[in-house]
Amino acid sequence: MSKVDELFQRLRDDGRKALMPFITAGDPDFETTAAILNGVKAAGADLCEIGVPYSDPIADGPVIQESYQRALDHGFRLDGLFDLPSQVRGADAQLPLVTMASYSIIYRMGLRQYVQRAIDAGYAGAIVPDLLVEEAGPLSKVCSELGFSLVLLVTPTTSRDRQIRIAESSTGFLYFVSVTGITGERAALPETLGENVRWLKQRTDLPICIGFGISGPETAAQLAPVADGLIVGSAVVRRIAAAADRDDAVKRVSQFVGELRTAIDSAPVA
Structure with missing residues (x-):
């Protein structure tokens, strides 16, 4: 059982929903x-969710694309990604981290090497947005052997038969994309x-986390009753980009996450 599995079991026991910010490494x-x-x-x-900067973004809107470029311009290297978890303060302050990485990055390093380095660094899983379920077998096998969660995506255009196949190939949780298109805040989500x-x-026992389009507490409160967790990316990254300095970035993002937490916890139970 991975740290992600353990987390969702605790959340289910407590009747709580997961809040997962996205931050670009x-x-x-x-x-x-x-x-x-x-x-x-x-x-x-x-x-x-820790985004791994990539020069050829897959489904990322302009806010996250720009954050990747900022990181690359400041000399981002994969070695820094693997050093990151150790900088989170203390065991009690540690929270499970999952990478959001293109399959090409994982494949180029080597499937087992990437997963083992991630585990050794303290990561609990990986979201791989461009990994087709037909090609997921080798990475799924490595992740299963090493107790590392492999999270695949379901989109609004994914057929229902295919959704079930994706769920069967995922571990930890299933990433449910709320809208067709790229990441970014939305004023309204599909009915x-x-x-x-x-x-x-x-049709699956996996927790389902909704991502893409969640713009703030109102959207979070709307989706919390039907989801096991919510992933919030562009709205977080935009606050980092707008910050004057490091302390301001921490303040802006922490305040926003606190507002989301309150909205999720206050939402009615479905």
């Missing part, structure tokens, strides 16, 4: 990323989203 530097991780844990985040998530929840 090294935006604008690793010291800032570590400081923000410490801040969001204290503010109520349950786990955190069918709740119905689609409920359909899939009846």
Whole structure:
């Protein structure tokens, strides 16, 4: 059982929903990323998605694309990614971290080497947005052997038969993309989203976390009753980009995460 499995079991026992901010590794530097991780844990985040900067973004909107570029411009290297978890303060302050990485990055390093280095560094899993379920077997095998969660994505255009296959190939949780298109904050989400998530929840025991488009507490409160967790990316990254300095970035993001936590915990139970 991975740290992600253990977390969702505790959350289910407590009747709580997971809050997962997305933060780009090294935006604008690793010291800032570590400081923000410490801040969001204290503010109520349950786990955190760490974006691995990539020069050819897959489904990322302009806010996250720009954060990747800032990190690359400041000299991002993969070695820094693996050093990052050690900079989160103390065992009690540690929160499960999962990387969001293109399969090409993992493949180039070597599947087992990437997973083992991630585990040794303190990561609990990986979200791989461009890994097709037909090609997931080798990485899934490595992750299963080493107790590392492999998270795949379901989108609004994924057929229902395929959704089940993706769920069967995922571990830890399933990433349910709320909208067709790229990441970014949305003023409104599809009316069918709740119905689609409920359909899939009846066919898998995996926790389902909704991502893409969550802009703030109001959207979070709307989705919390149907999801096991919420992933918030662009709205977090935008606050980092707007900050005057490191302390300001920590303050802005921590305050926002606290508002999201309150909204999720206050939402009615489905």
